Amino acid sequence: MAKQKSGTPATTALDRAGISYQLHPYDHADDEVHFGEEAAAKLGVDPAVIFKTLVVDTGSGLAVGVVPVAGQLDLKAMAGALSVKKVAMADPAAATRSSGYVLGGISPIGQRTALPTIVDSSAAGLASVMVSAGRRGLQVRLAPADLVSVTGARYADIGR
Numbered sequence: 001m002a003k004q005k006s007g008t009p010a011t012t013a014l015d016r017a018g019i020s021y022q023l024h025p026y027d028h029a030d031d032e033v034h035f036g037e038e039a040a041a042k043l044g045v046d047p048a049v050i051f052k053t054l055v056v057d058t059g060s061g062l063a064v065g066v067v068p069v070a071g072q073l074d075l076k077a078m079a080g081a082l083s084v085k086k087v088a089m090a091d092p093a094a095a096t097r098s099s100g101y102v103l104g105g106i107s108p109i110g111q112r113t114a115l116p117t118i119v120d121s122s123a124a125g126l127a128s129v130m131v132s133a134g135r136r137g138l139q140v141r142l143a144p145a146d147l148v149s150v151t152g153a154r155y156a157d158i159g160r
Contacts, residue, residue: 009100009110014142017125017150021142024130028104028137035104036069036100037152039130039139046070050130050139051123053108055095056087063087063096064117066108066131066147067159074160081118081156105135108151117153119144124155 014021026042028035040047044103047070052075054065064081065073079083079087093141094101108131123129123144131147148154 005125008107008138009032009112010107010132010134011110013110013145013150016138019142019150021140021146023133024139024141026137027137032104034154035132037138040069042131043139045130048122049126049128051108051120053099053132055099055106057090057094058084058087059084060084060135062090062094062113062115064108064115064151064153065158066117066119066123066151066153067109068122071159074158077156077158077160081158082116085112101117101132102136105138107132107134107140108147109122109140109150110134114152117129117151118156118158119148119151119153120159121155121157122144122159123147 032038036052050069054068098113099106130139130141
């Protein structure tokens with residue numbers, strides 16, 4: 001996989017870290033709100049390898065959960081992984097402010113504010129995963145270990 005420039009903070013962070021990745025652009029439909037499912041369908045990729053980035057509120061700050069688009073974030077498991085009592089989905093405006101990305105284009109990589117990040121452990125067994133590259137209509141494929149490394153994340157069973 002060769003490095004490619006796209007001009008997003010995510011790819012800039014990957015380039016700076018010397019991480020190999022591949023970009024996968026697709027035509028995003030403006031009326032589409034199921035961003036991960038749209039990416040899987042338009043790219044012809046198994047939804048189990050495309051991961052969505054979800055920002056949660058711990059009550060004392062924000063955190064990021066990265067789970068397959070084919071599943072959901074288990075909020076109780078996410079709270080356990082973060083060692084807090086409970087988490088709730090973050091207010092969309094807070095998620096966009098913190099990340100610097102628009103909804104549907106939030107990447108776990110290169111966020112404006114570095115947040116505690118948990119990647120679902122299902123990613124660890126895959127050769128590669130895809131996440132948003134920082135804008136709607138653009139995914140980045142990379143090794144799960146590289147995703148964990150560049151985001152400072154750790155694995156936990158947070159998906160269902």
